[in-house]
Amino acid sequence: xxxxxxxxxxxxxxxxxxxxxxxxxxxxxxxxxxxxxxxxxxxxxxxxxxxxxxxxxxxxxxxxxxxxxxxxxxxxxxxxxxxxxxxxxxxxxxxxxxxxxxxxxxxxxxxxxxxxxxxxxxxxxxxxxxxxxxxxxxxxxxxxxxxxxxxxxxxxxxxxxxxxxxxxxxxxxxxxxxxxxxxxxxxxxxxxxxxxxxxxxxxxxxxxxxxxxxxxxxxxx
Amino acid sequence: xxxxxxxxxxxxxxxxxxxxxxxxxxxxxxxxxxxxxxxxxxxxxxxxxxxxxxxxxxxxxxxxxxxxxxxxxxxxxxxxxxxxxxxxxxxxxxxxxxxxxxxxxxxxxxxxxxxxxxxxxxxxxxxxxxxxxxxxxxxxxxxxxxxxxxxxxxxxxxxxxxxxxxxxxxxxxxxxxxxxxxxxxxxxxxxxxxxxxxxxxxxxxxxxxxxxxxxxxxxxxxxxxxxxxxxxxxxxxxxxxxxxxxxxxxxxxxxxxxxxxxxxxxxxxxxxxxxxxxxxxxxxxxxxxxxxxxxxxxxxxxxxxxxxxxxxxxxxxxxxxxxxxxxxxxxxxxxxxxxxxxxxxxxxxxxxxxxxxxxxxxxxxxxxxxxxxxxxxxxxxxxxxxxxxxxxxxxxxxxxxxxxxxxxxxxxxxxxxxxxxxxxxxxxxxxxxxxxxxxxxxxxxxxxxxxxxxxxxxxxxxxxxxxxxxxxxxxxxxxxxxxxxxxxxxxxxxxxxxxxxxxx
Numbered sequence: 001x002x003x004x005x006x007x008x009x010x011x012x013x014x015x016x017x018x019x020x021x022x023x024x025x026x027x028x029x030x031x032x033x034x035x036x037x038x039x040x041x042x043x044x045x046x047x048x049x050x051x052x053x054x055x056x057x058x059x060x061x062x063x064x065x066x067x068x069x070x071x072x073x074x075x076x077x078x079x080x081x082x083x084x085x086x087x088x089x090x091x092x093x094x095x096x097x098x099x100x101x102x103x104x105x106x107x108x109x110x111x112x113x114x115x116x117x118x119x120x121x122x123x124x125x126x127x128x129x130x131x132x133x134x135x136x137x138x139x140x141x142x143x144x145x146x147x148x149x150x151x152x153x154x155x156x157x158x159x160x161x162x163x164x165x166x167x168x169x170x171x172x173x174x175x176x177x178x179x180x181x182x183x184x185x186x187x188x189x190x191x192x193x194x195x196x197x198x199x200x201x202x203x204x205x206x207x208x209x210x211x212x213x214x215x216x217x218x219x220x221x
Numbered sequence: 222x223x224x225x226x227x228x229x230x231x232x233x234x235x236x237x238x239x240x241x242x243x244x245x246x247x248x249x250x251x252x253x254x255x256x257x258x259x260x261x262x263x264x265x266x267x268x269x270x271x272x273x274x275x276x277x278x279x280x281x282x283x284x285x286x287x288x289x290x291x292x293x294x295x296x297x298x299x300x301x302x303x304x305x306x307x308x309x310x311x312x313x314x315x316x317x318x319x320x321x322x323x324x325x326x327x328x329x330x331x332x333x334x335x336x337x338x339x340x341x342x343x344x345x346x347x348x349x350x351x352x353x354x355x356x357x358x359x360x361x362x363x364x365x366x367x368x369x370x371x372x373x374x375x376x377x378x379x380x381x382x383x384x385x386x387x388x389x390x391x392x393x394x395x396x397x398x399x400x401x402x403x404x405x406x407x408x409x410x411x412x413x414x415x416x417x418x419x420x421x422x423x424x425x426x427x428x429x430x431x432x433x434x435x436x437x438x439x440x441x442x443x444x445x446x447x448x449x450x451x452x453x454x455x456x457x458x459x460x461x462x463x464x465x466x467x468x469x470x471x472x473x474x475x476x477x478x479x480x481x482x483x484x485x486x487x488x489x490x491x492x493x494x495x496x497x498x499x500x501x502x503x504x505x506x507x508x509x510x511x512x513x514x515x516x517x518x519x520x521x522x523x524x525x526x527x528x529x530x531x532x533x534x535x536x537x538x539x540x541x542x543x544x545x546x547x548x549x550x551x552x553x554x555x556x557x558x559x560x561x562x563x564x565x566x567x568x569x570x571x572x573x574x575x576x577x578x579x580x581x582x583x584x585x586x587x588x589x590x591x592x593x594x595x596x597x598x599x600x601x602x603x604x605x606x607x608x609x610x611x612x613x614x615x616x617x618x619x620x621x622x623x624x625x626x627x628x629x630x631x632x633x634x635x636x637x638x639x640x641x642x643x644x645x646x647x648x649x650x651x652x653x654x655x656x657x658x659x660x661x662x663x664x665x666x667x668x669x670x671x672x673x674x675x676x677x678x679x680x681x682x683x684x685x686x687x688x689x690x691x692x693x694x695x696x697x698x699x700x701x702x703x704x705x706x707x708x709x710x711x712x713x714x715x716x717x718x719x720x721x722x723x724x725x
Contacts, residue, residue: 042704044577047689054385054688061384089389 061085104164104177107155107194108202117196118174118206121148125166125175133159134166153196157183173206175199349456349474355446358480363445366672371621372407374679378621379406381680382687410614417610422509425607429507434608434615437500440493441622447486448629449548451478451639451668452646459661463646478639478668479548486546487539490630491532494586497619498524501588501595504616505604516604519694520588520595526698527585527592530705534578537716538568538634541724547630551638562644567637574712576635578705583627584685585701587620591689594697628678632671636678639671 014031022028039045064085090097110118121138139151160183167177179202186192351357376391380403383390392403399405421430454476458467483489498521505517542550554566569576585592596603605616632638643651644666648658658666692700 041699043689043700050688051684054684057387058381058385058684061387086387087384087389088387091389 057086061087099180103180104162104167105179106157106181106183106202107160107166107175107177107199108179108204109153109196109199110172110174110176110206111200111203113205115205116143117149117153117200117203118172119150119153119170120146120172120174121150122171124169124171128165128169130163130165131159131161133157133161150196153199155194155199156192157194158189158192349476353474353476355480358478359446362448362450362480363442366450367445367622367625368618370676370679371618371625372411373404374621374624374683375410375617376404376406377679378683378686381683385684385687414611414614419610419612422607424509426507426509429503430607431612433500433504433507434612434619435500436503437497438615438619438622440496440500441619441626444490444493444626445629446480447483447489447547448626448633449477449479449482449551449638450629450671452664453477454664455660458659459664460659462648462657463660463663465647477548482546482548484544484546486548487535487630487634488545491528494623494626495524495528497623500616500619501604504608508604508607510607512602513604513606516595516597516602516606520604523585523588523592523595523697523701526701527582527705530701530709531579531582531586533706533709533713534575534582535634536709536713537572537575540713540716540720541568541571547633547638550634551640554637560643560645560650561637562640562642562650564637564642567635567640569635572635572716574708575716576631578709578712579634580627580631582701582705583630584682585697587623587627587682589620589624589682590686591691592697593691594694597691624679624682625675628675628682629671631678632674636674639667641666641670 014033016029017032018030020028062085066085066087112118119136120141121136123136123138126132126134126136133156135152135154135156136150137152138148141147141149143149162177164177166175181202183192380390380392390403391406392400394400394403394405394409396405421427455463455467455472456474456476458471461471464471481489501520501524502517505513505515505520508514538550539545541555542553544550544553550568552561554561554563555568555571556566559566564570588595594601596605605613608616643649644658644663645655646660646663647655648663649656
């Protein structure tokens with residue numbers, strides 16, 4: 001190995017090899033300056049090593065077949081990887097990676113048995129929201145035993161930071177982010193605001209106990 | 222000079238050095254028609270055939286043949302034998318056609334010359350003469366071969382870099398279902414650049430700003446004139462096996478696959494490509510931008526530093542070959558006793574240091590990584606920072622054409638040019654046997670071999686560009702002045718010494 005591959009601290013600055021005090025009382029330090037060797041200054045050896053690496057990758061990726069689509073889309077795919085190339089690219093529109101279970105997509109508003117919105121406009125989610133992207137205007141609710149409901153429930157997806165705190169804050173299982181849908185492209189900023197209706201369209205009936213049932217509410221059947 | 226009513230009159234003025242064993246003067250018809258306009262006896266050979274007569278001509282003689290165009294074949298092909306100087310012939314109102322690939326013209330003043338005059342149909346001469354015309358060859362080479370190759374390199378570079386980095390690269394440009402691995406990206410790129418806004422900032426020098434891209438690209442296109450991109454093609458022999466000593470009639474027409482065969486060929490390349498330097502400098506200066514100006518300065522300082530080493534690295538080649546003419550280097554190689562088609566005779570074996578030096582300096586001349594401090598695409602601002610649209614595209618294209626050109630020069634000088642290993646004019650020789658091939662097949666193979674070598678060297682330049690990190694400015698200057706230059710000088714001394722001892 002040449003000097004260029006030695007530990008960083010040796011090449012990062014002059015190395016003090018001796019230190020003594022001169023007759024004038026000054027401290028004299030002898031330093032060893034790391035200069036490239038003659039072999040290194042031609043760059044030939046290092047270049048050849050570099051070519052070996054890139055050529056290996058190039059040849060492997062050129063001549064060996066692509067990993068199967070499904071296998072390429074999932075990290076840690078099983079199978080013998082020695083005969084395929086190392087290209088990791090996912091051809092997006094045709095292939096999609098499988099998202100993890102807890103992926104946070106577009107919001108949705110859950111529904112009650114009668115199809116009404118579960119949200120009781122308790123204002124927990126806009127309070128928790130760090131981006132202040134949730135707007136709720138409450139109104140009187142007709143349902144028995146429920147005080148309020150949202151007249152307006154809007155989330156500005158352009159401001160949303162997809163942190164999921166609104167879901168965590170909700171005591172009613174009224175808002176979820178488990179749709180797996182990306183926020184779509186819009187031509188107007190106003191189009192990026194999700195309304196109560198659009199989020200309810202994605203909603204399903206929740207059987208969670210109104211008012212919350214502890215940390216394991218998702219598993220209650 | 223009188224004109225004939227029935228056919229074109231072509232007159233050949235030939236000067237031929239009488240260098241040992243010329244024709245028997247008694248057997249030729251000596252015509253001294255320069256002063257009094259005597260006519261040579263008419264040769265009647267029909268429209269397509271070849272007729273011949275022999276005569277001795279003297280400097281200043283006019284030989285006039287009325288049935289068609291005339292070609293002159295020297296009696297011998299010794300090294301110092303020359304064919305009439307076309308410039309002189311043209312000046313005298315005479316058309317002259319030179320045979321063969323020697324391409325050595327000169328005016329000689331020896332008293333007597335012998336030559337054989339062949340007369341042939343003017344029709345075939347016209348077609349092949351047009352094909353042999355420099356502008357036609359330039360269009361063929363530069364516009365049909367080099368420009369598409371350079372354009373494809375823009376795609377190839379991104380695909381290849383992707384392959385080296387475990388990516389796929391651009392593979393989606395398509396015409397309907399035709400994807401071709403994204404090869405059409407270069408068309409899409411060109412369309413994009415043509416339709417982009419051609420923005421000219423305030424306060425730029427508009428004239429020079431517009432001129433700079435042209436200055437950058439023109440020298441590269443001109444420099445291709447010296448590259449022999451194929452063997453000399455003899456149209457009459459395309460379907461026949463070339464004999465060892467071809468008859469002059471068989472070689473009556475020739476298309477030389479080299480635009481200019483000039484004695485100072487490689488010097489021409491150095492001289493012309495230096496002009497491209499002004500493109501970068503003027504672009505930086507005319508842009509009214511300090512950073513562009515600094516980029517232009519870096520560009521010119523780098524070009525100047527590396528041109529010294531680049532020129533000197535080829536001096537060993539000149540010493541060995543005794544010529545600067547690329548066509549002659551391809552034909553002769555390092556040794557005159559070995560066949561030029563033998564890969565061991567190519568100069569990569571005899572000038573390995575020259576090869577490395579030249580290739581390094583040439584890559585520095587293209588201003589691509591690892592020598593891309595003049596532009597430094599992602600980080601430092603280069604001399605064409607103010608350019609957009611197709612003006613910028615021309616700089617980009619010039620860079621890639623230069624890549625092709627460097628590959629062509631290295632192929633020509635160090636890797637036997639268009640020579641196919643062991644392929645002689647009449648077929649493959651070697652391993653104790655031989656395989657006869659018609660001249661057309663041989664020429665096609667040799668033409669393809671040149672293309673293949675150029676493509677491989679382009680590939681290698683892309684490898685270099687995507688493997689090595691960029692040099693710092695001080696490393697660049699150190700490498701140029703303290704490593705390449707002394708090594709080149711030492712290699713010249715070494716080569717000269719070897720030549721003095723073993724080849725003198």
